[in-house]
Each structure stands twice: as C-alpha cells, then as structure tokens.
Amino acid sequence: MTDRRDLRALVDRLPVSPRFWRSPLRGTWLTSLLGAVLLAGVPLLFVTGLLSYAAYNPDLSPLNDKTPDKGLLGFYLFAWPTRPYWLYRVTQGVHVTVGVALIPVLLAKLWSVIPRFFALPPVRSVSQALDRLSLLFLVGGGLFTFLTGVLNVQLDYVFPGSFYRLHFYGAWVFMSAFAAHAALRIPGTVRILRQHGGPLAYIRSTTARPPVRTASDTTASDDLAAPDPAPPTLSRRGLAALVGGGSMLLLLTTAGQSIGGPLRRTALFAPHGGGDPGDGPNGFQINKPAALAGVTDRQTGEAWRLVVTGPRGQVRLSRTDLLAMPQHTAALPIACVEGWSTENQHWRGVRLRDLAALVGYEPDDAPDVLVESLQLHGSFRRAALRHNQVRDADSLLALQVNGADLSPDHGYPARVIVPAAPGVLNTKWVARLSFGRVA
Structure with a gap:
C-alpha cells in the first residue's frame, strides 16, 4: 500500500x-x-x-x-x-x-x-x-x-x-x-x-x-479544471x-x-515608429539606407543614366533629361510589409506611362514593367509592376519629394512611387525600366 x-x-x-x-x-x-x-x-x-x-x-x-x-x-x-x-x-x-x-x-x-x-x-x-x-x-x-x-x-x-x-x-x-x-x-x-x-x-x-x-x-466534464487547485x-x-x-x-x-501623426512617437516597439527620421523635406521614414543597400555616390553621380527599353529600342536618360520632361505631383504615403507607413509625401517626377510612350506604347496601353535597381544587397533588386499600376496618373518615377531633390536614402537620383503598392515595390535607385518584359 x-x-x-x-x-x-x-x-x-x-x-x-x-x-x-x-x-x-x-x-x-x-x-x-x-x-x-x-x-x-x-x-x-x-x-x-x-x-x-x-x-x-x-x-x-x-x-x-x-x-x-x-x-x-x-x-x-x-x-x-x-x-x-x-x-x-x-x-x-x-x-x-x-x-x-x-x-x-x-x-x-x-x-x-x-x-x-x-x-x-x-x-x-x-x-x-x-x-x-x-x-x-x-x-x-x-x-x-x-x-x-x-x-x-x-x-x-x-x-x-x-x-x-x-x-x-x-x-x-x-x-x-x-x-x-x-x-x-x-x-x-x-x-x-x-x-x-x-x-x-x-x-x-x-x-x-x-x-x-x-x-x-449538461456540459461535458471540465478536464481543464484542477482536481486539487492551489490557493x-x-x-x-x-x-x-x-x-x-x-x-x-x-x-x-x-x-x-501605421496611424502616423503624433501617435507615431508612441510606437516604441516598432523599429520605424518612435524614432527620429530627421528634419526637412526628406525627413520621413526609410527602410533601407543607401549604404546598407550598397549604393554609392559614384553610381548615382553625373554618370548615372536611366535606361528605358521597349519595342522601339532603348533610350538613355540623364537626370537633367528627366527633369526636362513634363513633371507631375502626387501626394502618396509609403507603406511597408512590416506595418509602418508614412504620412502623405508630395512626390514630383515623370509619369511611368509617359516613359512607356518614349519606347513605343500609347500611355493608356502601357504594359507591365520590370524595374531594376542599383542596390547590391537584399531582395527586390528587380521587381515588376502591373499595367494598371503603370497606367495610373499618380504612378511616378519620382525625382523630388516635398519640393526638394530626393536624398540618397530615399532613392536619389530616381525612385518609383505607385499608389497603394507595398513599399518594397516602390523601388529606389532605379537604373532600368523594361516595359513589356517582366521575366
């Protein structure tokens, strides 16, 4: 016993x-x-x-x-x-x-x-x-x-x-x-x-x-209740x-x-929440700075050219060439998969559909586009946008933000900005746009 x-x-x-x-x-x-x-x-x-x-x-x-x-x-x-x-x-x-x-x-x-x-x-x-x-x-x-x-x-x-x-x-x-x-x-x-x-x-x-x-x-016996509960x-x-x-x-x-405004400073557990992104026109959140992406001043300097390809062949554009094209402004946020987002920023640049027109497409018939970045490290160095995104009047190859040139960390000399797109598809440091080709 x-x-x-x-x-x-x-x-x-x-x-x-x-x-x-x-x-x-x-x-x-x-x-x-x-x-x-x-x-x-x-x-x-x-x-x-x-x-x-x-x-x-x-x-x-x-x-x-x-x-x-x-x-x-x-x-x-x-x-x-x-x-x-x-x-x-x-x-x-x-x-x-x-x-x-x-x-x-x-x-x-x-x-x-x-x-x-x-x-x-x-x-x-x-x-x-x-x-x-x-x-x-x-x-x-x-x-x-x-x-x-x-x-x-x-x-x-x-x-x-x-x-x-x-x-x-x-x-x-x-x-x-x-x-x-x-x-x-x-x-x-x-x-x-x-x-x-x-x-x-x-x-x-x-x-x-x-x-x-x-x-x-009439319920079944409570198999989770302790038969000998402690005080x-x-x-x-x-x-x-x-x-x-x-x-x-x-x-x-x-x-x-993600709410933004004064509440952004309460997001203490969010990497992009309560931190100070800096002052001035480029003083808003970023995910990956230029140095971390492996983008150097030499790549984005005077020698930089945007390569645009389509059925009419290839066009190479300097930043001066892009600034000489019709400029458009769109007030859009950046929203990332990590849950953080910015307030609306005022972007200015060339519409993607206008760039498609340079290489043989009607603006309203612009196709999907392959976007390639200068960045060396990380995923989405190459990303694709659908034709409905390319054709939207607010989809830009942005050259400026809030009245100033893009900073290196925000994608200088040019970045994509598209309404409602995840931040990672708003490619920074754009080097090439290939319309009608996404593979």
Missing part, C-alpha cells in the same frame, strides 16, 4: 497527472473565452495577410514571388488596384497591429490548455486522435506564423529562406488547422459561455474558482485585466507606426 501511494505521489509530480496542474483559473470557461477572442481576430489576420500577398503581384513570377505551387493556394489572386491610394497602408497596418496585439491572448490560450498536451493515454479514440493531431498543426502553425511575423516586423531576417514563402505556407497550415479546430469547438464554446452568463459575467466575477457545477449541467493568487478579473492589458499595451506601442 505504501509503495502504491509513493508511486501515485511520484506520478502526481509529473505533467501527465492532472494533479500536476494546480492553477484554479484553468477551465473550459477560460479557454472558451480566449478562444472566442481568437475566433474574431485570427480570420481578420488571415484575410489581411492574403491581401498583403496579393499586393505583391506574385503572378509576376519569378520576380515578385518565388513561392512554388502558389497556383493552388493562390486561387484568390487578382490584379492589385491602385485605388484607394491608402489601401495597402490600411490592410497591412491592421494585419501587423492586430497580430501583435493578439500575442498575449494566444499565449494565454496555450497556457490554459497545456494539460491536454500531456493527457494519458495519448489516443483514446479515432476522433480524439484526429483532434490531437489538429492541435499539433494548430499550435505549431500558430507559433511559427506569429514568430516569423514578429521577427519580420522587428527586421530580424534570420529566416532559412524567403520570409514571404515561409510565412505564406505557415499561415495556410495554421488557418487550416484553426478552421478545423473551430468547427469542432464552436458549439461547445457557445454553450459554455451562454451557461455562465457570457464573457462579461466571467470578467466581472471576483472568484478565482471555476463556476460550481450542478446536476443539471488563488489572482482573480478572474485580474487574469482578464492582465491579458487584456498586455494586448492593449502592445496595441498602443505598435499602432502609431
């Missing part, structure tokens, strides 16, 4: 025993509440993420995207529009801001269900085996997707391959598992929340223990405040990078 008690005491010290998990806050109610928040937030992340991928015009392969087999998963792709001009700023700002704000909820959700990962026996039925398998993809895919997203926002490019490819596939794995898991869990989640007065009743509750069950309670150190209200406060803190210290 003593040996049996000793064995049970030893097992109770292991994660496989329900008695190992003693927090009085765990329970199906808490898990349902956190799951309901994720159910609202994760689909929004997925939709805005798909829109972000579409904005890169990945069908213009192999330049803008090198993701294999995207044809199967890219069934929704369409020609990314140029109107409204702030479209990408909003969709990507929402994607990054909401994603960062959901991190505390995701971690709390994983904490609330962790006893299930160690439950024995590992397989009790076919349906339970499928459920645990879906959890593997759900947890693994969720952590991978959120982690790669955060690393990209923080400019930590430690990926073993293209961020776009890894994040794209990770998101599909995560969302597929999330959809399957939600389909299985939504009925129970709704039933549990209704039985105990809804989310507000739970948050307002000051007791730390799960609701007392009665004989009339409470935090109330339900405190837990809700902790998770919600963490999300609100991340929201307030991230959102300013």
Whole structure:
C-alpha cells in the first residue's frame, strides 16, 4: 500500500497527472473565452495577410514571388488596384497591429490548455486522435506564423529562406488547422459561455474558482479544471485585466507606426515608429539606407543614366533629361510589409506611362514593367509592376519629394512611387525600366 501511494505521489509530480496542474483559473470557461477572442481576430489576420500577398503581384513570377505551387493556394489572386491610394497602408497596418496585439491572448490560450498536451493515454479514440493531431498543426502553425511575423516586423531576417514563402505556407497550415479546430469547438464554446452568463459575467466575477457545477449541467466534464487547485493568487478579473492589458499595451506601442501623426512617437516597439527620421523635406521614414543597400555616390553621380527599353529600342536618360520632361505631383504615403507607413509625401517626377510612350506604347496601353535597381544587397533588386499600376496618373518615377531633390536614402537620383503598392515595390535607385518584359 505504501509503495502504491509513493508511486501515485511520484506520478502526481509529473505533467501527465492532472494533479500536476494546480492553477484554479484553468477551465473550459477560460479557454472558451480566449478562444472566442481568437475566433474574431485570427480570420481578420488571415484575410489581411492574403491581401498583403496579393499586393505583391506574385503572378509576376519569378520576380515578385518565388513561392512554388502558389497556383493552388493562390486561387484568390487578382490584379492589385491602385485605388484607394491608402489601401495597402490600411490592410497591412491592421494585419501587423492586430497580430501583435493578439500575442498575449494566444499565449494565454496555450497556457490554459497545456494539460491536454500531456493527457494519458495519448489516443483514446479515432476522433480524439484526429483532434490531437489538429492541435499539433494548430499550435505549431500558430507559433511559427506569429514568430516569423514578429521577427519580420522587428527586421530580424534570420529566416532559412524567403520570409514571404515561409510565412505564406505557415499561415495556410495554421488557418487550416484553426478552421478545423473551430468547427469542432464552436458549439461547445457557445454553450459554455451562454451557461455562465457570457464573457462579461466571467470578467466581472471576483472568484478565482471555476463556476460550481450542478446536476443539471449538461456540459461535458471540465478536464481543464484542477482536481486539487492551489490557493488563488489572482482573480478572474485580474487574469482578464492582465491579458487584456498586455494586448492593449502592445496595441498602443505598435499602432502609431501605421496611424502616423503624433501617435507615431508612441510606437516604441516598432523599429520605424518612435524614432527620429530627421528634419526637412526628406525627413520621413526609410527602410533601407543607401549604404546598407550598397549604393554609392559614384553610381548615382553625373554618370548615372536611366535606361528605358521597349519595342522601339532603348533610350538613355540623364537626370537633367528627366527633369526636362513634363513633371507631375502626387501626394502618396509609403507603406511597408512590416506595418509602418508614412504620412502623405508630395512626390514630383515623370509619369511611368509617359516613359512607356518614349519606347513605343500609347500611355493608356502601357504594359507591365520590370524595374531594376542599383542596390547590391537584399531582395527586390528587380521587381515588376502591373499595367494598371503603370497606367495610373499618380504612378511616378519620382525625382523630388516635398519640393526638394530626393536624398540618397530615399532613392536619389530616381525612385518609383505607385499608389497603394507595398513599399518594397516602390523601388529606389532605379537604373532600368523594361516595359513589356517582366521575366
């Protein structure tokens, strides 16, 4: 008898025993509440993420995207529009801001269900085996997707391959598992929340223990509730405040990078948020300075020429030649995949469709264009724009911004600026424009 008690005491010290998990806050109610928040937030992340991928015009392969087999998963792709001009700023700002704000909820959700990962026996039925398998993809895919997203926002490019490819596939794995898991869990989640007065009743509750069950309670037994709970150190209200406060803190210290204005200085956790980009006409955010891109003054000096090609052959233009052409102004922001954006800047330069006309195209029939940069390091040294982007009256090869010449870090001697396009497609230090050729 003593040996049996000793064995049970030893097992109770292991994660496989329900008695190992003693927090009085765990329970199906808490898990349902956190799951309901994720159910609202994760689909929004997925939709805005798909829109972000579409904005890169990945069908213009192999330049803008090198993701294999995207044809199967890219069934929704369409020609990314140029109107409204702030479209990408909003969709990507929402994607990054909401994603960062959901991190505390995701971690709390994983904490609330962790006893299930160690439950024995590992397989009790076919349906339970499928459920645990879906959890593997759900947890693994969720952590991978959120982690790669955060690393990209923080400019930590430690990926073993293209961020776009890894994040794209990770998101599909995560969302597929999330959809399957939600389909299985939504009925129970709704039933549990209704039985105990809804989310507000739970948050307002000051007791730390799960609701007392009665004989009339028709829900399944609460396998997450601790059978031997420890004395409470935090109330339900405190837990809700902790998770919600963490999300609100991340929201307030991230959102300013895409909202702009005075709130930009509150974006303390965003690399391009609260920093000082400098003063003057070129005093706004940049992603990669000229030195980091390997662009030198020698390349952008008097010897620089823009090469424009098309059916009539090749045209070489100096900056003086470009300034002598009809100049147009467009008020546009720059919005990047990391979630940061600028306020509207006043760009001045030559319309892309006018440059297409120099090499044999009617402005309203301008085709896709391959844009090549002087930069030596990093991706998107060569990028492509769709014909609808080339034909837009506000799509420019910009030579000036806010009444002054571009600075080297903003793309001097010339850069592309296109309405609603991701920042990386607004190529800096442009060396060549090849109309009608994107491969």
